[in-house]
Amino acid sequence: VSSLALPVPFQVSFEFFPPKTEEMEAHALDVRRTPGPARAALRVGDLRCRRLHPRAHACHRASPPHRDDPGPAAHLTCVSATRDEIDDVAREYWETGVRHLVALRGDPVAGVGTAYEPHPGGYAYASDLVEGLRKVFDFELSVSAYPETHPAAGSMQAEIDNLKRKVDAGATRAITQFFFDNAIYLRYVEKARAAGITVPIVPGIMPVTNFAQTRRFAAMCGTSVPESMARHFEGLEEDADTRKLVAATLAAEQCTKLADEGVEDFHFYTLNRADLAYAICHILGLRATRTAAPAIA
Ligand SMILES: Cc1cc2nc3c(=O)[nH]c(=O)nc-3n(C[C@H](O)[C@H](O)[C@H](O)COP(=O)(O)OP(=O)(O)OC[C@H]3O[C@@H](n4cnc5c(N)ncnc54)[C@H](O)[C@@H]3O)c2cc1C
DSSP, rough: OOOEEOSSEEEEEEEOOOOOOOHHHHHHHHHHOOOHHHHHHOOOGGGTTHHHHHHHEEEEEEEOOOOTTTOOEEEETTTOHHHHHHHHHHHHHHHTOEEEEEEEEOTTTTTTTOOOOOOTOOSSSHHHHHHHHHHHHHEEEEEEEEEETTTOSSSHHHHHHHHHHHHHOOOEEEEEEOOOOOHHHHHHOOOOOOOTSOOOOOEEEEOOSSSHHHHHHHHHHHHOOOOOHHHHHOOOOOOOOHHHHHHHHHHHHHHHHHTTTOOOOEEEETTOOOOHHHHHHHHTOEEEEEOOOOOOO
16 A cells, blocks of 8 residues: 655545446446556555445545554445444454544435435434444544535534534544535634534545536535536536546645645545546645555455
8 A cells, every 4th residue: 555745744535435336346446557656646445445344335545644544444324224233344344454434324225315214223323323433442433524514404503513413422533525615614614613623624625527417416415516617617528538637627726725724634535536636636745655554454
């Protein structure tokens, strides 16, 4: 496993999800064949979460490893499982060497936008999951945060209250839903700090390669999409190569502006496109170097 060593104090993590179809698998394998330093830098997590457990949703790897780096993180949700089943999964992760979980409630089985029904014997919310895990394990626990509020939260106050519950239950870090308007993120962090939330709130960055799809997805997540972004992708519907260049440029600009505001950590929703996230990190000043792999069976 490799890391990104950099002259600036940035910390980045990259999220991959387990490929669900043969086509996605082929693409994921392509990710791993990404040439040169991109491959070295972005074999992050190694898509290994898929082999770790069938309940694995996604995984991410922070880089560069620092003194307290807990290594690859596996995402764990409460969906359709009893507390015991989830605890068993957590135990399996622990035994395979995973020390960092992203603890989530997860989306309703019937799809985003439908009502969420907790499993009768399960954890109802992410805060319950964090509390349950914290009692038994010493994982680093990251949780979600929604700068534009979770669609079911009802209000910003409810959103901040929920994040506070998760942190009070033992979460050590929050990662945000993706957003495109930095001012929204900065206001959210300010509100969280005012509510006494002191853990890092890492911005989730999503490079946009398919604008139409992103706009649909953003609408479901409650993420606003600036009109300027529509203009940047206008006329590129049949031109994937240029879309990619535009995507990297826009995301890098978003990150550098956040860095100007003092942000030092970034989480990339790679959508299994490591090359794009790599290019953005390169613009940020990160450079690939080789380091020892963390021990994972
Ligand atoms: C960084 C990140 C990574 C993600 N990774 C995945 C993944 O790998 N797999 C996946 O399926 N999904 C993933 N998601 C999506 C996430 O599962 C959905 O957004 C889901 O709908 C909510 O999960 P949560 O952990 O945010 O829930 P929670 O924090 O539990 O919140 C869910 C909703 O319940 C409300 N709520 C919480 N507690 C209470 C309470 N006590 N009383 C009343 N209402 C309450 C909240 O306000 C919110 O509206 C991710 C999201 C983020 C931001």
